[in-house]
Amino acid sequence: xxxxxxxxxxxxxxxxxxxxxxxxxxxxxxxxxxxxxxxxxxxxxxxxxxxxxxxxxxxxxxxxxxxxxxxxxxxxxxxxxxxxxxxxxxxxxxxxxxxxxxxxxxxxxxxxxxxxxxxxxxxxxxxxxxxxxxxxxxxxxxxxxxxxxxxxxxxxxxxxxxxxxxxxxxxxxxxxxxxxxxxxxxxxxxxxxxxxxxxxxxxxxxxxxxxxxxxxxxxxxxxxxxxxxxxxxxxxxxxxxxxxxxxxxxxxxxxx
Amino acid sequence: xxxxxxxxxxxxxxxxxxxxxxxxxxxxxxxxxxxxxxxxxxxxxxxxxxxxxxxxxxxxxxxxxxxxxxxxxxxxxxxxxxxxxxxxxxxxxxxxxxxxxxxxxxxxxxxxxxx
Ligand SMILES: Nc1nc2c(ncn2[C@@H]2O[C@H](COP(=O)(O)OP(=O)(O)O)[C@@H](O)[C@H]2O)c(=O)[nH]1
Ligand SMILES: [Mg+2]
Ligand SMILES: [Zn+2]
Ligand SMILES: [Zn+2]
Ligand SMILES: [Zn+2]
Numbered sequence: 016x017x018x019x020x021x022x023x024x025x026x027x028x029x030x031x032x033x034x035x036x037x038x039x040x041x042x043x044x045x046x047x048x049x050x051x052x053x054x055x056x057x058x059x060x061x062x063x064x065x066x067x068x069x070x071x072x073x074x075x076x077x078x079x080x081x082x083x084x085x086x087x088x089x090x091x092x093x094x095x096x097x098x099x100x101x102x103x104x105x106x107x108x109x110x111x112x113x114x115x116x117x118x119x120x121x122x123x124x125x126x127x128x129x130x131x132x133x134x135x136x137x138x139x140x141x142x143x144x145x146x147x148x149x150x151x152x153x154x155x156x157x158x159x160x161x162x163x164x165x166x167x168x169x170x171x172x173x174x175x176x177x178x179x180x181x182x183x184x185x186x187x188x189x190x191x192x193x194x195x196x197x198x199x200x201x202x203x204x205x206x207x208x209x210x211x212x213x214x215x216x217x218x219x220x221x222x223x224x225x226x227x228x229x230x231x232x233x234x235x236x237x238x239x240x241x242x243x244x245x246x247x248x249x250x251x252x253x254x255x256x257x258x259x260x261x262x263x264x265x266x267x268x269x270x271x
Numbered sequence: 272x273x274x275x276x277x278x279x280x281x282x283x284x285x286x287x288x289x290x291x292x293x294x295x296x297x298x299x300x301x302x303x304x305x306x307x308x309x310x311x312x313x314x315x316x317x318x319x320x321x322x323x324x325x326x327x328x329x330x331x332x333x334x335x336x337x338x339x340x341x342x343x344x345x346x347x348x349x350x351x352x353x354x355x356x357x358x359x360x361x362x363x364x365x366x367x368x369x370x371x372x373x374x375x376x377x378x379x380x381x382x383x384x385x386x
Contacts, residue, residue: 037374
């Protein structure tokens with residue numbers, strides 16, 4: 016007898032599944048990761064609150080890396096093309112992922128953007144996630160590393176309030192440090208908070224305004240760059256393979 | 272509100288399992304959600320109640336098994352108290368999460384005349 020709905024006496028069987036609910040996203044992320052690896056691109060998922068200074072850090076990064084590194088970016092801006100315009104102006108080839116009202120990017124959105132991206136030449140590919148300290152952390156996009164921007168105007172206890180986001184971070188960029196002299200911000204307190212939510216706590220202090228710390232950030236990125244694969248430069252579109260793009264995403268692409 | 276997208280993925284998966292097993296009607300879903308999964312249980316329930324209508328999950332119950340977070344040293348296996356610094360005093364190693372970030376569909380109870 017089914018006590019849930021009183022429907023009489025149907026045959027109820029338990030079906031064991033034991034699978035991640037987001038396994039479709041995981042598969043799509045693995046597919047994206049194979050794209051990035053194939054191209055020898057370092058993919059960075061850049062997260063943080065709205066206004067944390069994500070776009071500004073990328074602009075400063077472009078300035079510091081000009082002539083040395085080719086940077087690409089997709090921006091999960093909520094409604095406008097503003098971030099992508101700013102990034103393009105700074106020399107980062109970039110496009111917008113229009114998410115509508117979504118609070119995070121998922122692997123399918125990033126895949127679509129990859130296949131429409133105007134360049135296959137990037138050394139580092141930034142994915143500027145939707146400004147949100149909760150949802151983006153849950154969705155693997157195929158990135159090599161997660162970076163969280165936390166600005167000095169946000170308060171030292173943010174890591175304790177949003178442990179999921181900071182636990183998943185490979186690096187925290189403490190942004191807008193040029194403002195510290197004007198604020199009551201305790202750097203040691205934010206370091207302590209991070210050490211309680213992030214096992215390998217790593218934080219760099221940066222200012223997009225003054226350029227402080229941008230070299231250390233570039234060095235961190237350089238250390239993570241994969242060896243060049245030689246798989247790019249000879250296509251005019253780096254995802255120009257001809258697979259149908261409504262695929263389940265569980266096949267790696269072979270060079271064609 | 273990614274709880275809505277989690278529920279959408281959940282119902283898709285249940286639909287696939289129902290087709291694979293000849294299930295006609297779902298009575299109960301058992302899911303496991305970790306404390307550090309980043310999922311708000313109230314929002315998940317609300318999202319499920321909203322989205323299950325007119326799907327295979329219409330009328331089904333969502334049973335949520337919550338999992339508290341646990342961290343341990345990968346070398347000496349010592350566990351960490353809640354809120355502690357996540358690096359082992361003895362070994363200097365960063366802690367590893369033992370559990371607490373699960374977002375898992377464990378089991379579906381369904382009417383499946385053919386099984
Ligand atoms: N003082 C100062 N302001 C900054 C810095 N970086 C960003 N901002 C300001 O913070 C605001 C949000 O920056 P933006 O890059 O758009 O943040 P995003 O939403 O995370 O991409 C803008 O008004 C910036 O001018 C910085 O290093 N120093
Ligand atoms: Mg921005
Ligand atoms: Zn593809
Ligand atoms: Zn969300
Ligand atoms: Zn130890």
